[in-house]
Amino acid sequence: MKKYILTSTLAALLTLGGLSVPALAGPEDVVVEHAWSRASIGMNRPGAAYMTIRNTGDEPVTLIGLATPLAMMPEIHETKTNAEGVSSMSPAGEIAIAPGESVALEPGGLHAMLMRLQELMTEGDTFPLTLLFDDGGEVTVEVPILGIAARGPED
Amino acid sequence: MRRRAILGYGAAGVGAVALMLFVGWWQVDGPGGPEPVGQRPVALTEMDFRLTDHEGNAVGPETLIGRPTMAFFGFTYCPDVCPTTLSDISEWLDDLGDEAEEMNVVFITVDPERDTVETMAEYVGYFHPAIRGWTGPEEQIARVADSFRATYERVPTESGDYTMNHSASVFLFAASGRFVTMIDYHEPREFAVPKIRRALEEEMEGAT
Known part of the structure; x- marks a missing residue:
């Protein structure tokens, strides 16, 4: 079990990076950067969120799930495009991140799929998303909601 | 009588060959052929x-x-x-x-x-x-x-x-x-x- 402290270094790092994504609490070794999502059209469609999850520690970490008040079924999904150019999406399962490595959740690959939205995702708002790790650790990030046509965290 | 029979067999043979050719074409290049994967769209x-x-x-x-x-x-x-x-x-x-x-x-x-x-x-x-x-x-x-x-x-x-x-x-x-x-x-x-x-x-x- 890792220590649950809000490190000032982490907060400083995120602030220096010009990111509006303060980690609220979490294992000191996991750093979440560049989190963003797209506004939703209504509440029937699933939303998607993206971010980079970095393991700055000496031991591997395994992401096993997500939790958010925004959606009943948040899950890490992966989009794959085959040789014929056909894209499909499926649950990604557990994601192990080796020490010093990072995993990018980005368009066209891994993403936090937000199924059964409980509220509208409105541009300019944020929502808390908690990453659950296999050692019981949690990291919560505030994910900014950008426009529907956003392409990345800078949009 | 015999000649007519031979002619008949001959016609049947030609017919059989034609049928085989047709079946072959159908399966390879015709509508019965497999759809090539990754084909280009038509105009x-x-x-x-x-x-x-x-x-x-x-x-x-x-x-x-x-x-x-x-x-x-x-x-x-x-x-x-x-x-x-x-x-x-x-x-x-x-x-x-x-x-x-x-x-x-x-x-x-x-x-x-x-x-x-x-x-x-x-x-x-x-x-x-x-x-x-x-x-x-x-x-x-x-x-x-x-x-x-x-x-x-x-x-x-x-x-x-x-x-x-x-x-x-x-x-x-x-x-x-x-x-x-x-x-x-x-x-x-x-x-x-x-x-x-x-x-x-x-x-x-x-x-x-």
């Missing part, structure tokens, strides 16, 4: 389908002929690939500037059950104004996809809903309707705009 001039655009206008392949066309498949309940493709295209169109105004840009749904004309109108409204949203009856969507050699498939999700697997490439056609090339989903962005320019240039050549 727009050879397509035949009736759809409705997001403003309620009746549209078909002939709507696209005369201007270069960028077309792709998707659905509005798609959380990842489709908004990404639409945003990419919006950015390519911004890069092209005035040239983009000479193009047709069409987003064709593979999920007509949920993507009505109104839904398509709302959805395309969030992206570049050149992008048109086309929908229509299921069997017409199937015809379009077939002509493009595109595929789609309805897949149930754990949430009790469904999602669609579909061809995510962007197809480019010249003003004449001829298929030029496609932009694959994971292709680096910097290749896209030159490819679009190529389709636009073919139009210029055709005009002179």
Whole structure:
């Protein structure tokens, strides 16, 4: 079990990076950067969120799930495009991140799929998303909601 | 009598050979042959389908002929690939500037059950104004996809809903309707705009 402290270094790092994504609490070794999502059209469609999850520690970490008040079924999904150019999406399962490595959740690959939205995702708002790790650790990030046509965290 | 019998056997033999040739052709090159994988789309001039655009206008392949066309498949309940493709295209169109105004840009749904004309109108409204949203009856969507050699498939999700697997490439056609090339989903962005320019240039050549 890792220590649950809000490190000032982490907060400083995120602030220096010009990111509006303060980690609220979490294992000191996991750093979440560049989190963003797209506004939703209504509440029937699933939303998607993206971010980079970095393991700055000496031991591997395994992401096993997500939790958010925004959606009943948040899950890490992966989009794959085959040789014929056909894209499909499926649950990604557990994601192990080796020490010093990072995993990018980005368009066209891994993403936090937000199924059964409980509220509208409105541009300019944020929502808390908690990453659950296999050692019981949690990291919560505030994910900014950008426009529907956003392409990345800078949009 | 005997001669007639021989003639009869001969005719039967010729018939048998012809039948064998026909069967062979049917299985290899004919309609019975296997569909080659990754085949190119046919020319727009050879397509035949009736759809409705997001403003309620009746549209078909002939709507696209005369201007270069960028077309792709998707659905509005798609959380990842489709908004990404639409945003990419919006950015390519911004890069092209005035040239983009000479193009047709069409987003064709593979999920007509949920993507009505109104839904398509709302959805395309969030992206570049050149992008048109086309929908229509299921069997017409199937015809379009077939002509493009595109595929789609309805897949149930754990949430009790469904999602669609579909061809995510962007197809480019010249003003004449001829298929030029496609932009694959994971292709680096910097290749896209030159490819679009190529389709636009073919139009210029055709005009002179």
